Amino acid sequence: MPPVTTSAVILRSIEYGDFDLIVTFFTQAQGKRAALAKNARKSFKRFGGALELFSKVSIVYAHGKKKGGLPLLSESNLEQHFSNIRMDIHKTALASLWAETIYSWAEEEQAQEEIFQLLIRSLENLDDEKVDRDKVNILFLLRFLALAGLTPSLDQCVLCCRSLEDWGQGGICFDHARGGIVCPKCGVCLAPGPVLSVGAVKQLLWLNKGDLAAAGRMKLSREAMDRGRDLLESFLAYHLGREPKSLRFLKDLRRRHF
Structure with a gap:
């Protein structure tokens, strides 16, 4: 196999042996891939900060000579570091949640x-200091769930x-199990999530119709932001089958900075 050159987002790096890293990254054409970065821990000059x-x-x-082994990562050059995210612990936690979500959800070598x-x-939007991080997170979760075929039903009783x-x-x-809201006439939820007001749900629907530029101009209530965020994060965890570690950290961070 000839070498492949592509843009990617780093999803995960784990130590392998004394000097190496196994790096999982996400590409547009080939989806999630993993490769061995030899001597990445031994020499900072080899990859610099381009594996963060x-x-x-x-x-x-490219694939090495050993059949069935991991591809070998020979180069990684930084395109976007997202420095403003890294200087804000809340933003760092959100970006980590997105990376962990895609790592857990995406299949190997399936284009997404x-x-x-x-x-x-x-x-890019989270890195913009003028953009509300909670709105970016809600929009990411809404769009991700839709692309994963898990759009929550919020406009009518399921x-x-x-x-x-x-x-x-x-x-x-x-109701997490049924994938949407349940009206009072139909009874209790099988796997209940956060309770929202009608107004909060309508604001989520309103937000979901626009892009981030439009979202930035929308005035959402604190209840809509908090409950909507909690609903989407818990719905995501339900379908992942576990609560992501980065989400647990994010929740603890919110409690400590309330």
């Missing part, structure tokens, strides 16, 4: 072009299909 988590890099890798573009745009517009006021139960 969620960095956008240009990499060169739209998810790749979503990740790049979200990191059981009777009664429109949200006909519900009146009061708390809304979101």
Whole structure:
């Protein structure tokens, strides 16, 4: 196999042996891949800072002579470091959550072009000091779930299909198992998530219709931001089958900085 040169986002690096790293990265054309970065821990000059988590890099890798072994990573050159994210612990935690989510969800060597573009745009927006980090996170989660085929049903009851517009006021139960909101007439949730108000759900739907530029102009209530975020993060964890480590850290961070 000839060497492959491509742009990628670093999803994970783990130590291997005394001097090497196994680096998992996400590309537009080939999806998630892993490669062996030999002597990456021994010599900083070999790769510099171009193997850091969620960095956008240009990499060169190729299969070695050993059949069935990992490809060998020969070059990694930094394209975008996202320095503003790294200077903010909350933003770093969010970017880490996105990277862990894609690492857990994506299959090896399966192209996910739209998810790749979503990740790049979200990191660029999160790196922008003028953009609200919570809105970026909510939009990332909404778009990721949609691209993964897991769009939560927020505009009507998942059981009777009664429109949200006909519900009146009061708390809304979101059922993880059924994938959407359940109206009061249909009973309790099987796997309940956060309880939201009708107004908060409508604001989430409103936010989901626009892009980030439009989202920046939207005035969302604190309840819509917090409960919407909690709903999407818990729904994500439900479908991953576990709560990501980065999400546990993020929740602890929010509690300590409340």
